[in-house]
Structure formats: structure tokens, C-alpha cells
Amino acid sequence: MTIEPSQRVETVPPSGIRRFFELAEEMDDIISLGVGEPDFSAPWAAREAAITSLELGKTSYTANRGRRELRELIAGDVDRRYDLEYDPDEEVLVTTGASEGVDLALRAVIDPGDTVAVVQPSYVSYVPGVIFAGGEPLPVPTTQETDFKLTTDALYDAGVEGADALVLCYPNNPTGATMTGSELEPIAEFAREHDLVVLSDEIYSELSYEHDHTSIATLPGMRERTIVFNGFSKAYAMTGLRLGYALGPPEAIGAMNRIHQYTMLSAPTTAQYAAIEALESCDDAVAEMRRQYDRRRRLVLSRFEEMGIECFPASGAFYAFPESPWDDGEAFAEALLEQEHVAVVPGTAFGEGGEGHLRVSYATGMDDLKEALDRIERFIS
């Protein structure tokens, strides 16, 4: 016999990123602006804490929800930074990356057939996550006209009134868009009015360059209907340690934990020790990385402007999302890779609204970044 994948798996097409990854892997000597993770290593203190925990033999499972000490630190940290108040015992869940949090939340709150609106362009995991949870994804495209911010017009145009949940992500991967508190207010009002559960992926919250990050959960009436995801991958450059967390009302976190305790048991222990140290002592390292990204961001945006490549002023994460110089972004990205050995990801990989755009990651050293920009300039002239 052959093992037939389930229908749910069959429905989910292979990732658009995957195809590009394969193209890029065939080539050596490429400069990649296609990378969705920091080019820094985790702060040394956090790495050392991980090593020490291993030396001390801390290799068992932790509590399902994560070590209490870590949950307390997370609660303190999000309160201080984002004005989010959560009880470490009932409202914080430590997960294996923000990725697990998103997956758990979808499975914990979505019933078969429920509609889940997904703001696009978006991180590639949301739509498949909705499908795996048995829900119906409803794309909500955002466009360059609104600087890729979500508007109520976009929600009404997509028909989100009838949806059960809404997934959003600001600062955004792939666009680099952010939303201020006042820009989020009408979205919150919409969610209240139409009784939506909001899943807010805020993994890039520390990488907001133009204004302080606002979580939609802090807006009136939103706390009880929002699940917030965050983690250590981006701010602390700890992608490989696989550690994130979810914040939400006790019923939501409790339901998520019910799945988590059977599927994951607990998030990686070593990573939890690293995360404790990260929260306790690595603010400066985060600030320094943010400064470096910000310089690169400004360089990238002004180089595009000088090249005549249209790009809205991306203000968060470590991505710029310029218009493709050719109408067909995929063809452009492919030709750029072939001729100049520079990898960028076509916007189509991120869903509706991504057509004709490119995701350009500046999570790469200044020398390579400059060289890649020179090559792009040469390629288009």
C-alpha cells in the first residue's frame, strides 16, 4: 500500500518559499536577502545560561505551561514593554516557538467550518494552520495604498463581518508594515462589533522603528477576545532554540494547554533557561540589534528610492517589500537569482496583495547588503 496524505494535508499547497529555497540552494555563492531570521547570534549571556543549564543536568521536561520563573518574567516583561497584564499561572503559555502558539490557538478555538480571516500578505504559516485546524481561511488583502496597514475597508471588502476569527501580524512579515495604536482602534472596534476572536502575532514587536509597539490586546474590550503570540526568535535572535509564548484569557490559554500537554508536553527546557537569562539581562543586546537593523533599513529604503524602485516606508521587522521592477515578481526574482546570484522572495509566496512585490530581508551584514543592492541596481539598469 501507499500512504495517502489526509485531505487536509492535500489541500495545503507547497509553500511558495520552498520553491525559491530549492532554486537558491542549487547555486553557491549567492547573497541571500531571502532569510527570515536574524543574522546575529543569541546574546552571549543567554547562550551561556543554556550551556550552564545543560552542565547542571537540567534536561527534564518542565511544567506543561513552562517554568514558572519564566512565565513570571514574561508577564513582567510584556507588562513593562507593552502594557499587557497577564497572570503567569493562567494566562501565559510557553510554547515551542510562536509557531506552536499560533497552531494551538487555531486548533483550540476553531471548529470545523469556522471562517478565519487572515490579513495578507502574511507569514506563510497562517493559512495552512487554519486548514489543519479544519477552518476556512478568508484572505484579507492589504495593499501598498494603505502602506500595507489593515483598514476596516479591507475588512468589509473581504467580508470579514461573518468571520469567527481574525489573524493579524504587526510588525508584519513580509511587508515590514507596522500599525500604531490609533490605527488599530478601528480594527478593534470592528472586532468587537462583529464578535471576532483576534489572533495577534507580535513576534516582531521589539523591531518597530518609527514608533513604540502597541498590542491590539490593550485596546478597550480587546483583552478578552485576543490571543497574543510572541517569542524569542526575532528580538533575541534565538530562532533555533524554538521558544515562544502565548498570552490570553484563562479559557483560551487553558484550551491551548490542553492540546499542548498532549502534543508537545513542554517547550524545550534548555531554551527556557536561555530565555530566562534573555529577559533578565539582554535588553542592551536587543537594543543594539535593533539599531543595526534600523541603519540597514534606512540604507535599503533610500537605495530603492534612488534606483527608482517604489517601496513604501517599511517601519518594522527586518523586511522591505518593494514593488518588483517587472510586473511579474516571480520572474524578476528568478532572473535576479540566476544572473546576479541575489535571492529575494517574490511577494506571491505570502498570499493576496503580494503580487508584483518582493520581500527583501535586511537581516544580513552591511557588506553583503550593500553588494546585493549594487547587484540589483546593475541588474535593473
Next chain:
Amino acid sequence: MDLSEELLELLQENARYSTDDLARMTDADPETVEAEIERLESEGIIRGYQAVVDFEETERERVRAIVELNVTLDRETSYGDIAERIVQFPEVQELRLVSGDYDFDMEVEGDSMREVSHFISDKIAPIPEITQTVTHYHMDTYKTRGIVLGDHDEDDRLSVSP
């Protein structure tokens, strides 16, 4: 961070950043950047620009040594006076007054060990105030001025990731 601090940091990272790139990174205009760098140079805050060379990668043999110097002072002679004399030698790359077991920490560079040894015995040791020299030859350099030498850092992240 104001513009001058930011420029100092960027130029220490890479003195060859072009004015245009510095302007792009700091959101200032190129004329302002140019003027600010000129000011930093003329006020002696920026003292020069040098390449960080990994001589292991070249044909040329360079020998470097750290030399600990002990001195005795008298009423007429200060540390500054001794230093002033030593810094005249082109062989001397670095000279610092330090705390601890010895007084000056000096770094010397030459084409061969012989040359460096002779320099120390002929030029440094005879200085009347110098009572002792201890020479440590560099055997290998792994990091200098914040830059890691040797194996070129490979980026082992996936070339495209979500």
C-alpha cells in the same frame, strides 16, 4: 545617539563606508555627513583610517611582539617624557601606560624576529629610565580590533526561509 556618535561608530565598523552610504544609514544628507566628518578630523577626534590586515593571508612576513617595560622615574622625568621618546620609533605601533606589574605596554612590529629583538636591545633597553623589558612574540592572531581573523565566517542559515 547624535550624528557624530553614530558616524564614529559606523566609521569604526568600516572606515570605507562612502559618504552617501553613511548619509543613507543615518538619514542625514551627504553634505552634513561630510562636514561632520571634517569636524571630527580637524578636532583630532578621528586620528586616522587604517585597514585591518590579516598577514597570515599574505606572502609578507610580519612579526609583532608585546613588550612589557618597567621604568624608574626621577624628579626630572615623568612617564610622559619617557613615552614621548619611545613613540618616535617607527617600529612602535602601540604604547600605553598601564596599571599592574609593569609600567608600559608596548607593541612592536618588524619584518623578522631578529629585527624586533635588535630593536628592543639596541633602542629600547638602553634608555636610561628603563629597568626591565619582557618580550612576548605574537604566535597567532585570532582577533584584532574587534575583527575575528582566520576562517571566514560562513553564514549557515538557510538561503531562503519564511
